[in-house]
Structures are given as structure tokens and as C-alpha cells.
Amino acid sequence: MSLIPFHIQNQSLQDRRVTVLGLGRFGGGIAVTRFLAERGAQITVLDKLSANELDGSLQQLADIQGIRYLLEEKTRELPATDLLVLNPAIPPQHPLLEQAEREQIPVTSEIELFWQLNPAPVVGVTGSNGKSTTTAMIHSVFSESGSTCRLGGNIGVSLLPQVEQIQPTDWVILELSSFQLHGLDRLQVSPQLAVVTNFSANHLDWHQSFEHYRHAKQTISRWQTADETTIINGDDPDLRNWDYPGNVLRFGCDAALNPAVLVQEQGFQADQFDGIFQPQLSVPGSHNRLNAAAAITAGLCIDLEPATIQRGLERFQGLPHRLQFIGEHAGRRFYNDSLATTPESAICALEAFESGKIIALAGGYDKQVDLTTFSRELLSHTKATALMGDTGVKLAGLMSGLRVEAQSFATSVISEPQDSFENAFDWAWQQSAPGDVILLSPGCASYGWFANFQERGARFEALFQELSNVATS
16 A cells, blocks of 8 residues: 655645544544644544543543544545544554545654654664663663653654754654554654664554564664664564664674673673673563663763763663552562563563562453463463453463473463453452562553553552552551
8 A cells, every 4th residue: 555645844734624543542643633733724533432432532632623523433435635644553454544545645643743843863762572661761861961852652652742842952762663663664764763672473463464564663774874873682583684774783692693782690791881881770670681781772872971871770760561560468569561562571571570479460452463472481480370351262272272281380370261350350369379479461452451551550550559458447
């Protein structure tokens, strides 16, 4: 499909008929709709969700007059449209995109509009896992240098409302999803400094193929110039085979690959360090050491002093919903890792704790990715697993089959697929004992039971508070 990109420079949006396809509930649709309204566009919002489901988003736009909302729409025809603005969740095979292509209606998105108007250099971070934490770590490190740094993108913050305040001397640090990169490929743009944490299958329900997913991710460096740089996880075999038109710096654990930053058991090693560099990280797990290595490499790439990088890393306290310690009750420690929406990310969380002491809550929306390795790691690391959501039945079958094959897994308890998050939490609590970790690390998206991973994590925290309050009342 060949869609016409929209170039906003020197173009007026006054009275232009704009259709926003997918308002959504995550902020980007709200920001771009307000942006369009402020510039005088005639806006129609199309969304398959109901007004009740979109209530939070609609309330944030309630002060804007003149927006036409076509909700719960199953239409296969766009209204009269001069410009189509896509929510990142709209898949490439959406039938209304065929009309846009046929009628040569220009197409854009929130991230594309921001990119064209942003005057500052961009650090773009992508990867199948760890990109949110790495993005936030880089923001912390760059901010420690005294520069004005803007954090946004897929991490949940639209910078479009701030774009007129951004200066050429600022740094923009963006987490970029495969959906957003697919849109940026229309513009043929890549960040000046790109970071790729790792690569594995994800979002195949949206991309329809592994190759399409990889092609979208490769946009992070595809359009770089020879003097721009991509930082990659050198341990990842897929990333080694990508084409990089600019410079390439590597981080990782394999010294034979001569990474710019080598991750060792004691700390980090690089030519710029006098001996071993040993920042005290607040976030647990070997995967977070790799995330830190990516941030260190980015800092060294712009000539930051090691002391500055260390302060930035040590100031970083972690992200909400990413291996977030939420409290201890009756000798059990509770961790909210709701942001772990891929099997690989959840496996990293399992490896951060002592095997046999973990009670996991796993499962959710089915993104059509292979869950076999995740099932094996759950059996290997957990004392018990509460199964949830659409993938609960699939995980139950895989785990049961693996346990038959390997009797060493016999001690790990598997729940029946639970019919609610509350029941999964209660089951996990009943299986636990003092000294255990109760870990929400689903390995799957939240859709079906929750609007997003934030809502799922907030519910986990609320159930922990209820449990604590009941016990102390």
C-alpha cells in the first residue's frame, strides 16, 4: 500500500477537512486533535469505540467546539476528507486506508506532525523489550548534563503541545514503537542518534508478518546519514545483520564483539573509563544492566563525562509498571511489571528474582506470538503461576505439555485460567508464603480485561493496598 505523506511545513490547516481515525485512550489522539483544532481545521473523529469507552478522552476535548464525532462506526467510507490523521494503533490493512490510497488523500499521524515541526536533535529508542526503561535512562543521563531534554513518544507523552517551545539546543528523547516507525517511514526520516535495545517477534497481529515488523523497526536507522549514529545491542544476532547507513556503536556482554561499552559482572568497561565503571542502579535484573549500557553508550556518544553519566543513572529510580516494587505484606514482596507486554520482557523479570520463590500472574491479550519459551521459563522459575486473559488457555496447554516432557517442572503449580484479574490475584496470594515474590509480569498485552497496561498495573496496586488494609484493620 502506497499512502501519500502529508508535509505540514508552510501549509495552512485553516478550514481543511481533517478526519482523525482512532481517537484512542492513550493521549496521542487527544494531543493531535487539539493541535488541529487550534489551527482551524474542520475535524471529524472516527472511532469504533463508544462514547462511554472513550469518556476520558472526550472529556479532555470537551472545551473544543465544532468537532464532529462518529463513534462506534463500522463504515467502510471516509467522510469528505482533505487529510487523514491515523492513530498509531490503526493497522496497515485497515479498509479505510484503501480508500485513502485510491483517492490520494494525504496521510499523517501525531508523531509525523511533531517530527516535521521539531527543531531539536532526536535520540530515538526502539526495540522489542526494554525501550521504555532505556528511553527514560537516557533522558536522566542527558538531563544531568544541564541540557534541556524533552521525554516523549510511545512512553506515553505527546510532545506535540510543546513543539513551539522546543529550542534547537534542546534534546528530544523519544521512545518509538513499531507502529510509530511505520508512519515515520512515509516521511523517510530517522533520528540523529538511534538506539535499538533488542529484536524479537512482537505485534504480529498488527504487522501480519515477522518481516513487516522488522522492516518497521529498521526505520530507526534506515534514513540516517553517514555522520549519524545507531547504538545497538551487540549480543542480539538479528541486529547484527541489519543495514546501517551511518555509524554503529555496540553495547553488550560479549567481549569478542568489541562493544563500545562492555557489560561485566562487576560493572561496565569502556575506553573512556578509568577501570571498571560501577554506577549503583536502583532497578534490578541483568536486563536493566543492558539498558544502562545503552544509556552509557548514548552519553559517551555526545562526549558526556563518566561522572555525569553515573549521576544520571543513579538518579533514575525506574518507571511505573516496570518491575516497580509496590510494597511488602506478611513477608511477601509485591512487584508491578505490567509494562512487560512481551514474553521476552517477562522472562527478564523472572530472571531478576530467586527461582522457586516467585508467584507470577501471567497472560492477557493474544498478539499471536509464540509463548513456548515463556511457558518453559515460567515453569523453571516460579513456585506458581496464575493464568489470565485470552492466552491463559494457551499457556495452560503449553505448560502442561512441557511438564509431561520434563518431570523437573513438576513442582511448579499452574492455575486454571482465571476468569477475572481479582481471582488471579487471590489465587496468587493463596499460593504464596513468607519470603516469596508476587509478580505481575504478564508477557502479554492488557486488552480485553483492561484499556492499557497502566490500568492493569493500577488494579494490581489497588488489590495489594486492599489486602494490606484488611490485614491491618
